[in-house]
Amino acid sequence: MSTEALGSLALALLLLLAGANLLGQVAVRLRQPRVVGEILAGVLLGPSLLGLLAPGAAAAIFGSGGEDASTVVLGFLYQLGLLLLMFVSGAGVRNVLTRENRKPTAWMLGLGTALPFLVALGVAPLLPLHRFMGEAGNRPAVVLVFAIAAAVTSIPVITKIFHDLGILHTRFAGLMLGVAVLEDIVLWGFLAVATALASATGGAPGAGLAGRVALHVGTNVLYVALAMTVLPLLLRRLSRARWNVLASGSPIAWLMVVFLGYVCVAAVLDVTLAFAAFLAGFGLVGGVSNSEEPRFRAAFDALSRVSSAVFIPVYFALVGYRLDFTRGFSVVMLVAFLVGSTAVVLVSVGLAAHVSGFRGLDIVNLALTHNARGGPGIVLASVALDAGIISPPFFTTLVLTAVLTSQACGAWLDFVLRRGWPLLASEGPVQRSGQAASGVAAAQVERR
Template identity: 80%
Template sequence: MSTQALGSLTLALLLLVAGANLFGQLAVRLRQPKVVGEILAGILLGPSLLGLLAPGATAQIFGTGERDPSTVVLGFLYHLGLLLLMFVSGAGVRNVLGKDNRRPTAWILGLGTALPFLIALGAARLLPLDAFMGEAGSETAVVLVFAIAAAVTSIPVITKIFYDLGILHTRFASLMLGVAVLEDIILWGFLALATAIASATVADTDAGVAGSVAVHVGVNALYVVLAMTVMPAVLRRLSRARWNILASQSPTAWVVVVFLGYVSVAAALDVTLAFAAFLAGFGVVGGMRSSEEHRFGAPIDAISHVSSAVFIPIYFALVGYRLDFTRGFSGLMVVGFLLGSTAVVLVSVGLAARVAGFRGLDILNLALTHNARGGPGIVLASVAFDAGIISAPFFTTLVLTAVITSQACGVWLDVVLRKGWPLLSSEGPVQPRHAVPGSLSAPANRA
């Protein structure tokens, strides 16, 4: 890499990191999810604004194609930010599946998640799928992504909203995060199926598609089962082994090695890398005993802080950079999908909440929170777009839907607390508890 190329890359990183953090903090002060500001920074730097005003400067700074050094490095950082987002999200799902919430969790998961997925699955067949389809040309994969996008909810964004509002200690937060954890595990499995179908469509003959998909899904399922059941115990034993110098002398390095190990094995097995990173975070935390939290809790928090300040903002800024409103935008698609999927989610979760015994304001709080697509919605869009499953207009639609629904959730819950209304009637009015007064961020919890 020449000095000029290195200088251009350095300037690109400066603009991405500074812009994403500045606009992210501005969004927080306006009581919006931080991700909104980070994506906006990328939009301003991308083809929708700077690219129009100064196309030559934009190409010089951010690269001109696949072989351009800046494009290659920024592409790597984009994927690294995505993986770190999923890792810290996985590490942040501890202690959320409370016993008191098992019945409502089952109902909300069974109806609030399943109904939107099934309705979208049927409705997608009635749409002109060519407008939604990417380079892979797989109609089945597009339909699956469409259904996942209608049903997905966000562990990172609602955790961050709960933290900022000081309500992580409530039963409401525990219930919603428990549902989100189980739901995302199921829906990521369907995304693995969609990517398998798309890759098989491109690489195989018709006769080999079924076999390729079956193998891919089987390997993904086995990876998930082992990561959820066996690996936490294995990691606990490895971290306590006397020969493990990394775990004893450099716990941060050990956590990073585990993260990279999960992703490397997933890559070798053709498992969806983003989900592997999530499982790595889950496995590290799941393998910790309470007596080990002082040893591994700090390294996880350190990784989360650095990721939240540098790599994850770069990822979201690059997501915004890739949104080209001059070409890859369909207002009709955005409005149709946003309103349609939101209506289905609100009705489905409302029905599930009512069957579970909730009434009135409780139902509205649960439904609006569950509708926040946040980080997983954007990750879904990124993975599906990179795999050639969806088109640029549908990619833009999914990202905007994730941002708008997350904004709606944060604004509504803030209104509820300001009015002194209960999140759940069984809890009564909530007294916010802020871990660090005035803090704008929390480790392992991203918007």
């Protein structure tokens, strides 16, 4: 890489990193999810604005596509940010399925998730799916992605919202995270099926194609099963082995070695890499017992802070960069999918919450939070676009739906807490923890 090319790449990273973090902080100050500002930074630097006003400068900074050095490196950082996002999310999966939440979790998973998924599967044949279809040209894969997008819930975004509002310690947060954890595991399995169908499209027809799909899906299922059961136990033994100098002397390096190992094995087996990264986090930190967690918690927190400040914001900025509102964007598609999927989710989760014994405001809080698509919605769109399953207009629709539903969730929960209303009637008024509570008290004094 020449000095000029390296300078252009450094400038691109500077703009993406600074823009994502600055606008992310602005979004937080406006009581919006940070991801909204990070994506907006990419939109401003992408073809929707900078590329439209100064296409030559945009190409010189961010690359012109193909084998251009900046394009290749930014593509790698995009994938790395995605994998680290899923890795961090997987590590957050722990101790959420308490006894009091098991019944409502089962109902919300069985109705609140399954019903939107099944409704989307039933409605899909009535839609002009050719407008949603990507280069792979596989209709069943598009239908699966459409159904997943209608049902998915965001673990990273609702966790961040709960943290910012100081309510992670509540039963409400534990219930929602428990549902999201189980739901995302199931839905990522369906995404593995969709990518298998897309990747097998070019194969031999008939039984040959069916065999390739069956092999791919079987490999994914086996990988997931081992990663959820056997590998966490194996990693626990390896991390405590005396000869393992990485785990004892450089735990951050050990975390990265395991993370990259999961991804490498998944690549060889043609397993969805994003889900492999999620399972790596689960196996290392998320799935361990309480006695094991402190061993790697400090190292993981350090890695998480760097990822959350650098690589993940750059990923979301590049997601925004890929949104092109000047070509192929359909307002009708966005409004129809956003309104239709939201209505089905709210009704389904409301029904599940009612059957579980919740009433009134409890149902509203649970339904609006469950509808936040956030990170997984964006990851789903990214993986499906890269696999050639969906078209760029549908990619834009899925990303904007994820952003708008997350905004609605954060704004509503903040409103409820400021009014002094309970998130769940059984908990009573919420006592916010940490800086969130201090910030609310300061704001109340200022208003007085």
